[in-house]
Amino acid sequence: MIWRCSVVSMQPSLVVGYSLSTQVPCQVIEPTRSTRWFGRWSNRPRPPAVESTPMSVDLTAPDLLETVLPVVDDLSRDLPEHERYGRLLAAVRTLFGSDASALLKLEGDTLVPMAVDGLSEDTLGRRFLVSEHPRLAALLASNAPTRFPADSHLPDPYDGLVLGHDSRLHVHDCMGCTLTVAARPWGLLTIDALDPGRFNDSDVQLLRTFSSLAAAAVSAAERIRQLAQDAEHARSRAESYRVAADGAAARPLLGRSPAFKRLQSELQAVGNSELTVLLKGETGVGKELVAKALHAASPRAGKPMISINCAALPESLVESELFGHVRGAFSGATSDRRGKFELADQGTLFLDEVGELPLPVQAKLLRVIQSGQLQRVGSDREHRVDVRIIAASNRDLAQEVRDGRVRADFYHRLSVYPLQVPPLRERGNDILLISGYFLEENRRRLGLGGLRLTAHAQAALLAYAWPGNVRELEHLIARSSLRALSARATRPRILSLEAGDLDLPGARPAAEPEPESTEHQPGESLRDSLAKLERRLIQQALDRHGNNWAAAARSLGVDRANLARSARRLGLKAASG
Known part of the structure; x- marks a missing residue:
């Protein structure tokens, strides 16, 4: 026998601060041989079922409980966000029979993927500007779940990103809704299928009810995270990145690998302190991004962070750049000028490639770090500054000390808290997350509807050793995207990058250049x-x-x-x- 239940009219009760359904007015109806279970049909016998009259969807009670109760149970559990959200999307797949789904958090004018199911892993690294994705904008603008018609002219942001369907790039059935937490829009739940007509009006009604449970799950994750932050007296890292000195928004640190999580743990340990940090790692690993994260997590986050590349400074101007100068101190000094230390007062000074500083400058810099007092070039007046130092180098400074190129006292003063930034080759699938960020950046720059990696291209990225690390990956994605677009006879709406489009060693062997001959030529002096x-x-x-x-x-x-x-x-x- 099947129970027809009005899910919409359920009366709420309070469980760990969230509204759950308990009273269910029902009516008895006769069972049928084939019972539809959340978009799937089965001819095997079913136990007593629950069917929603307003939604006209037949649901078996045991399967309903098996699907929904774990999500309800998770509300009172302290779970990592990615696990909580992953279990929520697994329930979505079971309920709606979708090919893909995503949970997107609204941060300003950008939607950030928090979890995905059935979508390429690089989706997690993408950032979707609401103004550039009309379907997402329509979902945010609506107070009710929305289903788009199969022939909708609005481009779908997930076209080409559904796993296992390289030959079918376009999503044909899509619906979603806004999730509201604390009376404010938190983000979106989107559900997609490749086949037109996969969803119907009953599914839209079911989504209306399920969205309350999804919002409760999101609210639980937000509350648990906020409680943990309050207990540690730490700020939300997502809101603490500041605008860089050149006015460009700082790129986020992306990753989920064990190596990245160890780095995050170190950042949390030292970020809220005043300790001097020495960032070590290969060129291109993102040491400046880590420095910005340290500054953002510190009590100085509201003050300026000033960066300076010591390797790019002419030796004659190093002191002026660091400590400032007065008018007439040298030829060209037509006015007083503050140095980087004074500009960073009360904030953070990031010294990149610090090992390139000349020995005499190291001695003067050591004095400023220790005493907080400096003199501008050409002046006897003392200026006091309060600056936190974060230094970085891709060289082994301990070996440089032994070789006499770095002062021992300077090295020990900088390496109060040494922090190793892992190379990209040790970060596994983080390569795909970071690729997703760069793909979305280049999609926007090239004016494409979609920019994606095929499975072979993803495998090629994962197999490469990345001697240039994240910087090399960024340049590779930009270069490959432009070349692949130029090679197409017609401009596609969705551009798929194949392994052959990537300018990687092994993907397209290059001829070795012949070395210039040094043999003495007749008639040559x-x-x-x-x-x-x-x-x-x-x-x-x-x-x-x-x-x-x-x-x-x-x-x-x-x-x-x-x-x-x-x-x-x-x-x-x-x-x-």
């Missing part, structure tokens, strides 16, 4: 032959060190300024500044 050899040695050193002129000079055993002069004489592009 000794000076020309020596210049050819010198040019080749300098270029090889630059190639080995990624065009880092300071590192190339050290490997050749010459002064950086002399190397720059030699390069200009030989027709090579010298370091700027």
